Amino acid sequence: MRFTSETCSNGICEQLFLLGEIPGVLWTPEDAGARPLIVMGHGGGQHKKAPDIMGLAHRFVTECGFAVVAVDVPGHGDRPTHEEYNRIASENQARVEAGEELAPLIAGFQALVARRTVPEWQAVLDAIQQLDHVGTGPVGYWGVSLGCGLGVPFVAAEPRVRAAVLGLGGASASAGDAARITVPVEFLVQWDDERVPRDQSLALFDALASAEKTLHANPGKHGDIPAFELDSTLKFFSRHLA
Amino acid sequence: MRFTSETCSNGICEQLFLLGEIPGVLWTPEDAGARPLIVMGHGGGQHKKAPDIMGLAHRFVTECGFAVVAVDVPGHGDRPTHEEYNRIASENQARVEAGEELAPLIAGFQALVARRTVPEWQAVLDAIQQLDHVGTGPVGYWGVSLGCGLGVPFVAAEPRVRAAVLGLGGASASAGDAARITVPVEFLVQWDDERVPRDQSLALFDALASAEKTLHANPGKHGDIPAFELDSTLKFFSRHLA
Secondary structure, rough: OOEEEEEEEEOOOEEEEEEEEEEEEEEEEEEOOOEEEEEEEEOOOOOOHHHHHHHHHHHHHHHHOOEEEEEOOOOOOOOOOOOOHHHHHHHHHHHOOOOHHHHHHHHHHHHHHHHHHHHHHHHHHHHHOOOOOOOOEEEEEEOOHHHHHHHHHHHHHHEEOOOEEOOOOOOOOOHHHHOOOOOOEEEEEEEOOOOHHHHHHHHHHHHHOOOOOEEEOOOOOOOOOOOOHHHHHHHHHHHHOO | OOOEEEEOOOOOOEEEEOOEEHHHHHHEEEEOOOOOOEEEOOOOOOOOOOHHHHHHHHHHHHHHHOOOEEEEEOOOOOOOHHHHHHHHHHHHHHHOOOOHHHHHHHHHHHHHHHHHHHHHHHHHHHOOOOOOOOOOOOOEEEEEEEHHHHHHHHHOOOOOOOEEEOOOOOOOHHHHHHOOOOOOOOEEEOOOOOOOOHHHHHHHHOOOOOOEEEEEEEOOOOOOOOOOHHHHHHHHHHHOOO
């Protein structure tokens, strides 16, 4: 793991790193010591420092005292174009234009990408937890949309994750993985989501095996999660990790 | 309006009252002055001082500084037996045993009771808002189960209510009233509710005309709302009334 830059301001330190070919960013409070860690998965077409990721990460650091790590998904951010994923995305686009349903195509694509990102994120977690200013404290996962499609198999596979915020995703491809998740989950649904059919969202929530799981549904389209849900997210992770 | 008792302890004053034939209870902080008011509607078979009503009312007073009022629904608590309601309840029981669906019968019964409780609760609100230690500040409504069946028509009819927590109720009888509700609503669903079919709960949430409405669904049966939802309720009313 190689750090390529470090800046601190307003109580938040940001370190960019490379783990092999994976570019990532770690945010921590300025004070030393072990602390809970949130792994954040960004959305499709976004990257590790997209505004909504950064905004929430900064709140985790300043309001909860957590560390936060995010890495670019293959084909996103600082990573090279991914020929196979691009080809599949183009094919899916053509299939939707020819009348196929969007949701199962998205879900199939996310399942394919997850086969690569789950081991990548586990390796990142291994490396980050060796840092003195993070340590091996409790881990949470936050990811919606693509971050849910990749997050469900990650949380299912990774026993270090103790709580997760997921959402804006459907059951098409990940119901099997969801059935292996037993940690507390806060699950976000946009009631008028134009990308994920409502019944698919509810089915994914239903499939989670967690004894404590809570679904928060709000009106609006895929990207319109209301600001008060971020407060709820902070409260959720504080309850389960702090 | 006639007060029949008053006690203060731990910063909470409790006043029992009669408004005509309606027995009620008002909880307020010990300090003087106008403040937000929460009207609470109790569940079926409960009463104005049922443990879950009292517990949440005390938190509204001590943690938010709100006033809280609750009255007995006809046929409940300190009110006399209601012959007509009892007869209908017995008939419904027999119809369920004969194979009819429970939910529409409950909804029809609640709609009947609401024709009486809506004007009663409006009269209570008129009287309570004339008290110096309550005043005409913003009003919220909290009610689940029977408190939702009666609360939906109340909130729809009452422009003084600025925000409501509702839930454990279905759309069978109250979708029309729900479509006239435009204030922010937090709506509680028990995912394994044995009394309200899930699709009926979702349909009632769907029917609310509120631009801000948020559905919180949790695993468990009708009575199993998790404790962390009470924290969320306090936060919701604080955001909208304080």
